[in-house]
Amino acid sequence: xxxxxxxxxxxxxxxxxxxxxxxxxxxxxxxxxxxxxxxxxxxxxxxxxxxxxxxxxxxxxxxxxxxxxxxxxxxxxxxxxxxxxxxxxxxxxxxxxxxxxxxxxxxxxxxxxxxxxxxxxxxxxxxxxxxxxxxxxxxxxxxxxxxxxxxxxxxxxxxxxxxxxxxxxxxxxxxxxxxxxxxxxxxxxxxxxxxxxxxxxxxxxxxxxxxxxxxxxxxxxxxxxxxxxxxxxxxxxxxxxxxxxxxxxxxxxxxxxxxxxxxxxxxxxxxxxxxxxxxxxxxxxxxxxxxxxxxxxxxxxxxxxxxxxxxxxxxxxxxxxxxxxxxxxxxxxxxxxxxxxxxxxxxxxxxxxxxxxxxxxxxxxxxxxxxxxxxxxxxxxxxxxxxxxxxxxxxxxxxxxxxxxxxxxxxxxxxxxxxxxxxxxxxxxxxxxxxxxxxxxxxxxxxxxx
Amino acid sequence: xxxxxxxxxxxxxxxxxxxxxxxxxxxxxxxxxxxxxxxxxxxxxxxxxxxxxxxxxxxxxxxxxxxxxxxxxxxxxxxxxxxxxxxxxxxxxxxxxxxxxxxxxxxxxxxxxxxxxxxxxxxxxxxxxxxxxxxxxxxxxxxxxxxxxxxxxxxxxxxxxxxxxxxxxxxxxxxxxxxxxxxxxxxxxxxxxxxxxxxxxxxxxxxxxxxxxxxxxxxxxxxxxxxxxxxxxxxxxxxxxxxxxxxxxx
Numbered sequence: 001x002x003x004x005x006x007x008x009x010x011x012x013x014x015x016x017x018x019x020x021x022x023x024x025x026x027x028x029x030x031x032x033x034x035x036x037x038x039x040x041x042x043x044x045x046x047x048x049x050x051x052x053x054x055x056x057x058x059x060x061x062x063x064x065x066x067x068x069x070x071x072x073x074x075x076x077x078x079x080x081x082x083x084x085x086x087x088x089x090x091x092x093x094x095x096x097x098x099x100x101x102x103x104x105x106x107x108x109x110x111x112x113x114x115x116x117x118x119x120x121x122x123x124x125x126x127x128x129x130x131x132x133x134x135x136x137x138x139x140x141x142x143x144x145x146x147x148x149x150x151x152x153x154x155x156x157x158x159x160x161x162x163x164x165x166x167x168x169x170x171x172x173x174x175x176x177x178x179x180x181x182x183x184x185x186x187x188x189x190x191x192x193x194x195x196x197x198x199x200x201x202x203x204x205x206x207x208x209x210x211x212x213x214x215x216x217x218x219x220x221x222x223x224x225x226x227x228x229x230x231x232x233x234x235x236x237x238x239x240x241x242x243x244x245x246x247x248x249x250x251x252x253x254x255x256x257x258x259x260x261x262x263x264x265x266x267x268x269x270x271x272x273x274x275x276x277x278x279x280x281x282x283x284x285x286x287x288x289x290x291x292x293x294x295x296x297x298x299x300x301x302x303x304x305x306x307x308x309x310x311x312x313x314x315x316x317x318x319x320x321x322x323x324x325x326x327x328x329x330x331x332x333x334x335x336x337x338x339x340x341x342x343x344x345x346x347x348x349x350x351x352x353x354x355x356x357x358x359x360x361x362x363x364x365x366x367x368x369x370x371x372x373x374x375x376x377x378x379x380x381x382x383x384x385x386x387x388x389x390x391x392x393x394x395x396x397x398x399x400x401x402x403x404x405x406x407x408x409x410x411x412x413x414x415x416x417x418x419x420x421x422x423x424x425x426x427x428x429x430x431x432x433x434x435x436x437x438x439x440x441x442x443x444x445x446x447x448x449x450x
Numbered sequence: 451x452x453x454x455x456x457x458x459x460x461x462x463x464x465x466x467x468x469x470x471x472x473x474x475x476x477x478x479x480x481x482x483x484x485x486x487x488x489x490x491x492x493x494x495x496x497x498x499x500x501x502x503x504x505x506x507x508x509x510x511x512x513x514x515x516x517x518x519x520x521x522x523x524x525x526x527x528x529x530x531x532x533x534x535x536x537x538x539x540x541x542x543x544x545x546x547x548x549x550x551x552x553x554x555x556x557x558x559x560x561x562x563x564x565x566x567x568x569x570x571x572x573x574x575x576x577x578x579x580x581x582x583x584x585x586x587x588x589x590x591x592x593x594x595x596x597x598x599x600x601x602x603x604x605x606x607x608x609x610x611x612x613x614x615x616x617x618x619x620x621x622x623x624x625x626x627x628x629x630x631x632x633x634x635x636x637x638x639x640x641x642x643x644x645x646x647x648x649x650x651x652x653x654x655x656x657x658x659x660x661x662x663x664x665x666x667x668x669x670x671x672x673x674x675x676x677x678x679x680x681x682x683x684x685x686x687x688x689x690x691x692x693x694x695x696x697x698x699x700x
Contacts, residue, residue: 390538390592393498394552394608395526395559404551408542408591 001045004060009039011066012151019154024123030135034150043144050143053328053360054270054299059242062212064184066152067097088421090172090202091116097177098185099155113162116171119188122158129160133192133222137248141274145244149218153188156217159201163194163224170200170419177215177241178208189219193227195252200230202422205237212240220248223255225279231259232422236429237266239294246272251311253279260416262426263290263298264433270299277304277311277339288317289413291433292325292357299328306339309369315346318413320406320434321357328360331376337368346376351383351409406434451476451616451647452497457508458672459496466492468672469508474616477644481658481683482651484669485691490651491535493669494620497649498532499525512616527559531614533605535621539593545604546588549574549611556612577610581637599630606637613641618649623657635660655687668694 012035019028043060044051093116094101100118107116115126123130138146157173177185193199207213223229229249237243243266249257263269275284290298304313319327329348350359363376383405391401410430417423452474459467466489474480484490496503497510499522510517517525540548553573554564565573571588578587581603593601602622609617619638623631638648638661650661658666658680666683668676670691675698676682686694 384538384540386538387540389500389522390534390540391543391548391552392522393526393532393534394548394612395523395556396551397523397555398521400551400555401523404543404547405540408540411542 001043001057001060005038005042008148008152009035015152023120024127024130026127026131027123027134030139031151033139034147037142038144038147038151041142041144041147043148050301050330051270053297053326055268055297055326059214059268062182062214064182064212064214066184066186088170088172088202088419088425090170091167092172092174093157095155095157095173095175095187097179097183098153098175098187100157101176109168111165111167113160114165114167115158115160117158119156119158119190120154122160122190126158126160129192130158130190133220134190135220137220137222137250137274137276138218138246141248143246143272145216146218146246149186149188149216149246153186153218156188156190156219158189159191159199161193161197161199161227164196165194166198167200170202170422172202172204175203175205175217176208177206177213180209180211182212182214184214185216187215187217189217191219191221191229193221193223193229195224196226197224198228200419201232202419203231203233205233205235205243207238207241210238210240213242215241215243216246217244218246218248220250221257222250223252223257223282225252226254227252228255229257230418231257232417232419233259233261234264234426234429235261235266235269236264237269239265239267239296241266242268244270244272247274249273249275249284251275251277251279251282251284253281255279255282257282257284258287258416259285260287260413261289261300262413262430263288263292264429265291266296266298268297268299271301273300273302275302275304275313276307277313278307280308280310283312283314285314285416286317287315287413287416288329289410289430290317290319290327291410291430292319292327293322295324295326297326297328301330301332303332304334304344306333306335306342306344308336308338309340309342311339312343313345315348316413316416317348318409319350319359320353320409321350321359322353324354324356324358326358326360328362329378330360330362330364332364333366333374333376335365335367335369335372335374339369340371342369342372342374344372344374348378349409350378350380351406352380353382403431403434407431410434451478451513453509453511455509455511457493457496457510458506459492459503460506461492461503465506466503466672467496470669470672470674472667472674474647474649476615476647478665479642479648479650479661479663481663481666481680482649482669482674483653483666483683483686485695486653488669489672490669491620494532494618494649494651497525497618498522498530523555526612527556529615531609531612531617533602533609533617533619533622535624537593537596537601537605539591539596541591541594543592544588545590545592546574548592549608552608553611574611577607580610580640581607582633583607598625599627602626602630602634603637606634610637610641613646615646616649617641617646618651620651621653622650623652623654631657632660655683658683670694670698
């Protein structure tokens with residue numbers, strides 16, 4: 001780990017002149033602060049309580065190259081790439097190896113004041129908005145990966161929705177990783193929704209090469225008073241991918257956030273969500289569904305901070321495990337002394353199809369207020385034998401009956417998607433994943449899922 | 451239709467069926483009565499092929515074939531239907547999905563093409579009417595939030611959808627009020643043809659007023675100890691099981 005630490009420190013030092021010269025000074029200050037933190041905290045490993053099960057050591061068995069500016073591509077990606085969640089009426093935005101794709105089709109007829117552009121562009125073009133929110137929430141957390149991202153990330157997606165504005169379409173962010181060689185990518189997104197507005201976003205990760213990739217993403221979302229943010233992420237990555245995904249969500253008064261992460265396939269996936277309920281009557285819902293097989297590791301960590309009274313949080317995370325997969329869930333909830341009338345509910349349910357799979361689950365509730373409703377629960381089980389017998393007794397073969405039960409288990413999560421075409425598409429993807437027929441990327445030339 | 455010869459079965463080493471002999475001809479309705487713990491539900495589970503039970507001795511011939519090697523779904527596809535005493539709740543599986551999969555599995559088994567959606571919906575509605583289940587049935591999860599009566603009607607609805615040759619009704623009357631009992635019995639009677647057979651497992655004579663058996667058997671301690679016409683059910687209702695127990699135990 002020391003070697004890795006040193007490597008990234010060196011990379012940063014090589015780039016730091018460029019960072020200083022080109023671009024937003026505030027961002028540069030943040031980079032230097034992050035470097036300090038990174039040196040102090042290092043990269044988390046299995047001795048770190050918080051990353052015990054993620055298999056970080058496995059990630060660094062490979063070496064990764066870092067390209068700070070990898071946006072160039074010889075072919076027009078729009079031409080040959082189609083996302084699995086296609087045929088939906090969305091505004092599509094591509095990030096190519098972490099950079100805002102220069103051939104992104106311009107999004108027409110956006111309401112006045114809405115900005116959708118690359119993060120790098122935003123930090124220089126709109127500093128008055130950008131500086132107010134960038135790295136405000138993320139810097140509160142001590143985590144080596146977040147520091148690493150703050151040091152090195154230089155682009156990503158920036159969305160600004162001014163007050164009283166609703167987009168007529170869902171935004172679909174497609175993160176494309178492609179090209180030769182093992183890559184490390186550090187993407188940074190910033191989403192700002194001002195008062196009384198709404199944003200619905202789908203994020204799809206796609207890898208088009210057959211290399212080992214190491215991705216550390218940080219997204220900060222600031223949700224203004226009475227605003228609504230819906231965030232749906234689809235993680236369908238090859239076995240060789242390692243993804244550390246961090247989402248910092250700040251909620252103001254009466255705002256609502258729904259986050260749903262569907263982890264269909266991947267090597268190592270770690271999702272960290274930090275939700276800060278900082279305005280009264282705000283409500284955050286976090287959902288996750290993982291379908292893990294082989295020796296995949298899906299690790300979800302959530303941290304919900306009830307800072308003020310009258311807020312609600314709901315968490316439902318489910319996993320289906322096969323072979324020798326491992327899933328972990330750790331849900332930390334803090335109810336601050338002032339946060340009376342808090343309602344916080346957390347559930348983690350797992351089905352293990354084999355005895356070789358491992359499930360780790362850990363609720364972590366710290367409650368400092370006395371008038372609250374909080375609950376947590378976790379289950380690990382097999383498919384219900386009586387239900388299997390019942391289905392089979394009507395002529396449904398054992399394999400099909402098992403699939404029906406697995407699908408039913410997953411379905412709870414899908415019901416939370418209120419974009420109907422997306423729900424249907426995700427339902428199809430889960431179905432084919434459970435049948436072992438997931439096409440991977442039908443568009444993909446590499447066949448990397450095989 | 452069904453010939454059972456000297457059937458012995460056990461679960462976790464505990465002997466439950468101790469030599470059952472039974473013959474059911476096409477078109478017949480047989481009632482199997484008996485005190486608690488006599489093996490009635492085990493017999494129905496063994497006929498359906500539930501793997502928790504081990505058949506240690508004897509044979510089951512169905513339509514002239516030994517079915518000991520057939521698994522649960524194969525037996526269902528051959529036309530054996532078990533109406534559960536305790537129907538299982540399956541959250542997240544809708545009735546329509548469940549029935550569509552079941553009907554088309556059975557059609558596939560018979561080399562028939564799957565039913566079209568329109569055809570299926572029409573068929574499902576007709577069969578629902580037969581047992582008086584409401585139109586929202588299709589979208590409800592299997593047995594979840596169903597009342598006791600609805601669960602039993604749902605069993606008969608499934609029987610109507612699948613048109614079995616041999617239906618085993620395991621205490622379908624338990625937990626039903628008289629109106630629900632009548633609806634359920636009516637459904638069974640409407641589905642009755644000269645080709646199919648029914649085994650009615652019950653504690654009480656009550657159901658047999660509505661589904662009239664040709665033959666009544668008494669199961670006691672894993673064996674059929676008495677077989678007679680439908681009048682036997684009335685006698686049991688009046689005198690209880692003790693006189694039979696005494697007869698056997700002595």
